[in-house]
Amino acid sequence: MSRSEKLRQRAKELLASKEVAMVIGYCAGSKPGLSQPAFITRPEEAQRLIFDSTCSQNLANYLLKVKNSGKVAVVAKGCDSRSIVVLLQENQIQRENLYILGVGCDGVVQNGAKSVSCLACQYPNPVIYDEMIGDEVEKPAPDPIVAKNDKEFEQLSSAERWQVLSEDISRCIRCYACRQVCPNCYCPVCFVDASMPQLVGRTHNLSDNMAFHIIRALHMAGRCVECGACHRACPMGIDLMRLNRRVARIVRERFDSVAGVDINKPPALTQFNPADPQEFIK
Amino acid sequence: MKKYLLTRQELSQLLDRLAKETNLYAPVKDKTGATWGKVKNTAEVHLEEVNTREPAKGFIFPRCEVLLRFDQKGNALEPEPPEEQIVFGIRPCDARAIAFLEKFYTIEGKTDPYVKARREKTTFIGLACNRTAPTCFCLALGGSPHDATGMDLLLTDLGDLFLAEPLTAKGEKLIAGYPEAKNEHLTAGAKLRKKAEAEIPLRIDTAKLQEVLPKAFASKIWETLALNCVNCGACTFLCPTCHCFDVTDETVRGSTVRCRVWDSCQFTLYSRHASGHNPRLDPRARYRNRVMDKFYYTVEQAGVISCVGCGRCIIACPANIDIRTTVERLLKEFPEE
Ligand code: SF4
Ligand code: SF4
Ligand code: SF4
Ligand code: SF4
Numbered sequence: 001m002s003r004s005e006k007l008r009q010r011a012k013e014l015l016a017s018k019e020v021a022m023v024i025g026y027c028a029g030s031k032p033g034l035s036q037p038a039f040i041t042r043p044e045e046a047q048r049l050i051f052d053s054t055c056s057q058n059l060a061n062y063l064l065k066v067k068n069s070g071k072v073a074v075v076a077k078g079c080d081s082r083s084i085v086v087l088l089q090e091n092q093i094q095r096e097n098l099y100i101l102g103v104g105c106d107g108v109v110q111n112g113a114k115s116v117s118c119l120a121c122q123y124p125n126p127v128i129y130d131e132m133i134g135d136e137v138e139k140p141a142p143d144p145i146v147a148k149n150d151k152e153f154e155q156l157s158s159a160e161r162w163q164v165l166s167e168d169i170s171r172c173i174r175c176y177a178c179r180q181v182c183p184n185c186y187c188p189v190c191f192v193d194a195s196m197p198q199l200v201g202r203t204h205n206l207s208d209n210m211a212f213h214i215i216r217a218l219h220m221a222g223r224c225v226e227c228g229a230c231h232r233a234c235p236m237g238i239d240l241m242r243l244n245r246r247v248a249r250i251v252r253e254r255f256d257s258v259a260g261v262d263i264n265k266p267p268a269l270t271q272f273n274p275a276d277p278q279e280f281i282k
Numbered sequence: 283m284k285k286y287l288l289t290r291q292e293l294s295q296l297l298d299r300l301a302k303e304t305n306l307y308a309p310v311k312d313k314t315g316a317t318w319g320k321v322k323n324t325a326e327v328h329l330e331e332v333n334t335r336e337p338a339k340g341f342i343f344p345r346c347e348v349l350l351r352f353d354q355k356g357n358a359l360e361p362e363p364p365e366e367q368i369v370f371g372i373r374p375c376d377a378r379a380i381a382f383l384e385k386f387y388t389i390e391g392k393t394d395p396y397v398k399a400r401r402e403k404t405t406f407i408g409l410a411c412n413r414t415a416p417t418c419f420c421l422a423l424g425g426s427p428h429d430a431t432g433m434d435l436l437l438t439d440l441g442d443l444f445l446a447e448p449l450t451a452k453g454e455k456l457i458a459g460y461p462e463a464k465n466e467h468l469t470a471g472a473k474l475r476k477k478a479e480a481e482i483p484l485r486i487d488t489a490k491l492q493e494v495l496p497k498a499f500a501s502k503i504w505e506t507l508a509l510n511c512v513n514c515g516a517c518t519f520l521c522p523t524c525h526c527f528d529v530t531d532e533t534v535r536g537s538t539v540r541c542r543v544w545d546s547c548q549f550t551l552y553s554r555h556a557s558g559h560n561p562r563l564d565p566r567a568r569y570r571n572r573v574m575d576k577f578y579y580t581v582e583q584a585g586v587i588s589c590v591g592c593g594r595c596i597i598a599c600p601a602n603i604d605i606r607t608t609v610e611r612l613l614k615e616f617p618e619e
Contacts (some may be wrong), residue, residue: 030596030604031416037510037601057601061512065565173336173345175546177514181600193551201532202543203346233600235335235516237314 003134011046021070026055056108058229060084060183077105079227081126082260083183102129104137117228119143172209178230184223222251222268225260285463286446294324305367309334332415337522338376342400350540364400370407374429375420375592379522381432405452408433414481417593422486427478438471445471494616495578508569510601515546517595523588
């Protein structure tokens with residue numbers, strides 16, 4: 001039985017036995033090579049489910065939208081499962097209302113090529129699940145090109161780095177697709193939407209665009225699971241993973257913490273450790 | 283109207299001259315496709331993509347329109363008047379959208395002076411689409427890959443020659459002096475039109491939509507149509523006809539400006555009342571509003587469906603929502619559901 005078939009069968013059983021009220025997975029989209037999040041509530045609809053490399057959205061995002069739907073089953077790749085861990089750690093969802101159908105992931109594609117976040121993925125298998133659909137996959141070797149690009153970016157002076165970021169971020173149209181698809185960006189009122197008083201200007205100039213991106217990156221420090229959902233969502237093709245990878249690396253190296261991989265380990269920003277490096281306090 | 287002929291070389295020369303004389307904008311290549319850019323010569327023009335990533339609406343309805351300007355002492359300064367500009371390479375869907383914006387912003391004789399002033403300063407030289415994308419559906423909504431609505435001049439690429447059809451006095455002026463097209467050229471143009479139109483199989487019963495949409499408003503169907511939607515602004519900001527704005531005051535380096543900036547009905551802030559109450563907090567209601575607006579509200583307001591079938595929202599949607607599917611399902615499942 002193929003993985004998609006197994007998924008359909010299990011979804012059908014879970015719904016028929018009323019163990020869950022809804023299964024969140026993927027179904028085919030309107031164009032070949034694209035899939036869509038699917039919300040299945042009737043056993044016979046489970047036929048629509050698929051899982052393959054086109055299943056690129058991070059479904060953990062939708063768990064926050066269906067909070068009142070009772071117990072929900074969700075299809076989770078490695079990165080999706082890490083987002084779920086972060087949401088559990090932050091008390092946004094309840095574990096007992098969740099049934100995780102884990103899937104190993106060989107990387108998702110966008111415009112015919114493997115997504116850049118998947119090239120650097122170190123957690124292709126779910127870190128938390130109730131059952132695995134199909135086998136675990138092997139961890140890919142880190143992509144040399146991504147590593148090389150990151151290294152080159154690191155070696156630039158801060159003025160040059162600013163220049164590189166500015167070129168990209170000046171093109172941002174502030175549609176907030178990046179924020180909206182991010183499972184861990186869930187504030188009821190985002191700082192850019194605060195209007196009394198207004199915190200960030202709305203005229204899409206570079207400084208306001210930059211304020212949005214840098215504050216968002218800092219809010220995501222130690223919480224971003226590098227799923228790449230934001231990067232793929234951006235209609236302007238802005239390289240959001242460059243910033244995300246850098247922030248994640250700093251958190252990893254300085255605080256020995258990787259977001260969403262261990263549910264029992266408190267996230268980096270929620271604990272105070274006197275031994276933390278704090279040379280910036282002079 | 284009469285049609286004229288230009289050789290490929292004559293078109294290049296014309297554009298090179300226009301680039302020198304005035305502000306010439308055209309599709310240019312960037313990291314992920316084609317975008318609008320100011321060009322210095324024909325060589326910079328990039329026409330390989332079916333359409334630009336962003337629509338052309340910004341030329342008459344910019345992302346940020348400065349309405350007022352003050353200095354630090356509170357003296358009002360004149361905002362800069364719009365400059366003359368020529369936009370080359372606008373596609374028929376986007377030009378129809380320009381025509382829609384002009385119409386929308388003159389509803390009931392109330393003319394928006396900013397849109398009007400910019401449109402007056404702008405000349406649109408359009409290019410018919412001999413090739414369409416799988417996301418294009420202009421034909422289903424009364425347009426065509428060779429439609430000329432909203433343009434000042436429409437060019438059709440016949441290979442070595444371009445067929446040029448002026449639609450306005452501005453267009454006439456640009457094409458003055460070129461020879462008139464012969465029957466064989468007109469036939470060649472008509473053939474290309476037929477071929478391009480044949481690439482778009484979708485048909486939408488727009489009359490029936492007008493009956494269906496008001497009935498569907500309170501239906502549960504939106505729960506399934508819109509569950510995927512994450513309410514970002516990708517579809518609205520990239521839509522050539524989305525026209526909502528907010529007004530904001532900002533102080534940058536000592537000078538304060540009052541700007542009109544694009545807004546999106548997908549954002550919660552869009553519908554929040556001064557009291558704090560938000561009548562459209564439900565994300566599904568926000569998606570519904572977008573669909574209702576395109577296919578029903580603007581018909582009530584301006585007499586036309588405001589979706590021109592450019593397909594940008596389909597390409598941009600991170601949840602892969604396809605507005606064609608939404609419309610087809612509404613027509614199919616309503617009112618029988
Ligand atoms: S910031 Fe982007 S990469 Fe990080 S968790 Fe959110 S969507 Fe995923
Ligand atoms: S998705 Fe892209 S364009 Fe939209 S706000 Fe985010 S970075 Fe900017
Ligand atoms: S609704 Fe979508 S297809 Fe229609 S005009 Fe707007 S972006 Fe184009
Ligand atoms: S339809 Fe798609 S692009 Fe539009 S708001 Fe919803 S998720 Fe964003």
